[in-house]
Amino acid sequence: MITEALVLSAMIFVLGTFGVLVRRNAIIMFLCIELQLNAVNLAFIAFSRLMGIDGQVFVFFVMTVAAAEAAVGLAIIISVFRHYKTVNVDNFKLLRW
């Protein structure tokens, strides 16, 4: 079961990456990043079956940090929205050549 879990984790991670690359809505991109984090959590849990309880403790920390990060990230998106009136990332092009 561990092997299958790992393969599943890989597939969800890849899907999350794809979502980051192709979506234009900033909030949905952020959501896909959360998906990646979840896939990683699954991998940790699977490996903890082999290596010990430390994997699960790490997942605990990952979740905590993900929560903090979500809060701050969404706050940033809100401030950006206030200026650009949209969350479509194609509009955030100030660093263009």
Place this chain on the structure above:
Amino acid sequence: MYNALGVSVQGGQATVETASQFQPFFPGLIILLPLIGFLINGALALRHAQASASAVRLGGELDLGDHLPPTHTLPSYVAPGVMLVAFLIASVNFARMFSVELHDPHVIEYWTWIATGAFTVKAAIQLDQLSILMTMIVTGVGFLIHVFSVGYMRDDAGYPRYFSYLNLFIFFMLVLVMGASYPLMFVGWEGVGLCSYLLIGFWFSDREKSDAGKKAFIVNRIGDFGFLIAMFLLFGMFGTLDFVPLFSQAANLEYGSGLVTAVTLFLFLGAAGKSAQIPLYVWLPDAMAGPTPVSALIHAATMVTAGVYLVVRSSVLYALSPIASATVAGVGVLTALFAATIALKQNDIKKVLAYSTVSQLGYMFVGVGVGAYATGIFHLMTHAFFKALLFLGAGAVIHSMHHSLHRTNNHQDPQDMRNMGGLRAFMPITWGTMWVATFAISGIWPFAGFFSKDEIIWQTAAFGGAAKAPYPMLYQVYWVIALVAAILTAFYMTRMMVMTFHGASRTGVEEVKHLHESPPVMWIPLIALAFFSVVAGWINVPEALRETFIGLGPLTSEWLHHWLEPITEQAHHIQELNLGEVAEQAPFGGGEVTWALVSTTLALVTVLASFQFLRRRNVKVAAEDTELSGFSKVLYNKWYVDEIYDRLIVQPLIKSSRFCWKVIDARVIDGVVNGVGWTARALGFVVSMFQTGTVNMYAFVLTIGALIILGVSVF
């Protein structure tokens, strides 16, 4: 081992202990004083610069009237003053040397200049018979010329600058003659070249004059190249460039070896540049653009004699190489003849004297080329006196002519002899002293030039016909050419005197009213030099002549020969070994006395005959003169040598330089450099396209990076 003011190191070979030690008397001061003079006068010149700058732009003359500012009066005392003190110190050293009968050179080291591995050069001066003699000539004649300049340059805007340059020149010249090694001599060599440039181009606002200065420096440079190559070869051969150790090793070299010949020929190239021999003489006539006292000092008495000094200093090397000696003598005699022919047809009084200098220098080289080193120095000394006198006299004439033409706003050339004539009435002292010099240069007994020039001509026959001499026929030809050149000398000098001082006055009625004799500060040096032009020859009369009336009995001696013996004995020893006994008879028969009488009679007859002939000639004023034609035209145009050089050397150089500049530098090199810049900008522009600014693109690149790292760590 050494200290600044005279504690010394005995140099040279194992010494023959003399009665007492030679104690030099502040020799460093001799060189230091002119340098101090330069600094003081230079400082004054800088202060004066503001006032004189506007005047220089307007033609170089200040109307100062009677009230001279201190920047003008101080140099009048500082510059001749340092010269006089230097001369006196040199005389004291000379007297001490004389009383002690010094044999070996006395080298005083001050500090180490170059110290790199095998090559060491110390800042050192060498006090020996030759250097002290040259020093006295330089400071003595230099002092007289400084005094003359006080009067000549009085109204010039650049008065303090002039004296600072003169003092600097004397400083470098003294380094040249007193230096104890070839590199030090070269320092002085280059330095006098620099000062020559500065002084020839003294009135630099005139394009022609500054060009003349450049020409002198550039042509000298070609000679300097020869000097450098010779120094490299010498270092390779001997491992040192100091005179004392070098010459003691040199005596052991093989006679006629290729290396020695190469060294001496390259040294002669340098001497030909500095002393204006063929093919590098072209700068000296142009150098007449400078003030006349400069011509007297640099281009008659001192700088141009540096080449002769070089050869005499290296006499050991020249004695070892018959090919080089024959070349030196040959070039010298050809130059003597060539320059004399050009002088026959010149109208500018200074140009006549310039070509005369080139010709007389040729005689000096004949002397040292055949092996009569002391005689060459003898002629150097007498020539310094009478040529300086001639130039200073010409300067007085030009000074007077310039004033009178200026007063009447006449724009004719004050140096053109066709505008002169009958000046005897107005400038008697100048007339008298210049005739003395003319007799001296023509070689008429008992004036100085007779003894020196005649002995050179005789030694050509004597050494050329020596028992084992190589090329005896060649030296016979040299002897004949030297005699012919002597006759030409007498002729063109008489022509100059007649055109200037005798005959009807061509200067114009109005201008004549302003002609007058120069002030005492200018004619006193003339009298002094005239005195020496008479008696200077009496210090070196050979035994053969002294047995007859020519030798003037108790008044003369063969002193100079004996004085310079320690310098020339090594060379003479080599000559005795390899050349055998010198000849007693000249090529067409007759001994020394016979030919002495013949040459002086020839000279005297030439002077008298040409005087009578030329006096009756009708010389036209410059403005009305007609064009010359035929052979006269060739002579007047200096055999077109400058034009030939221009076509053959200068224009191709300019063309290739232009090519290097416009094509290689501007297009190729700049193109490459600009191309690199252009490429960098283009590349930057292309790479900057990556910065699209969209978040998705950044995420994409991030993912690719992560994938690469993943791949690398996995595989």
Place this chain on the structure above:
Amino acid sequence: MIEVLFYVFAAVALGGALGVVWAKSPVGSLLFMVVTLGSLAGIFVLLEAHFLAAIQVIVYAGAIMVLFLFVIMLLNLGHDYQRDLKGGAFALLSFVIIGLMAGVLARQFSTDSIPELAVGGQAIDALLEQHGVVGAIAQPLYTTYVVPFEITGVLLLVAIVGALALAKKDGR
């Protein structure tokens, strides 16, 4: 039995993930995400990580997703259903890239040398016996990992302050 359950949960999770990426509306994406989180929690339980499964549902699906929802509601984003996927060459390239990534990861993860229930698994079982479900996590958390624990607390404080400061309207 457990195997079947696992495959069911896995299928649901994958479907949900696909939905997150593919959905037109933001709210739809979010709901699919919740589904994925739920099935992942189920898989956690099957892998004997009970506490974390509970935390996943409570914190992740419960709080964080609700936060996302609130933001979407705040920004009034739920209205236009324009597809906002990037198309064309970019999508193709991205697809290639992630395919490569999938290949690499899968290759790494599916080697046969992973044994079932090795030493680590037995240690976890022992801990579960001894301290119970919660204690199994709490025991290493408060002993070995107490420093990161405290720092995480500070981190949360910083995040709160930061979020407040960032989301404040200008002027107040």
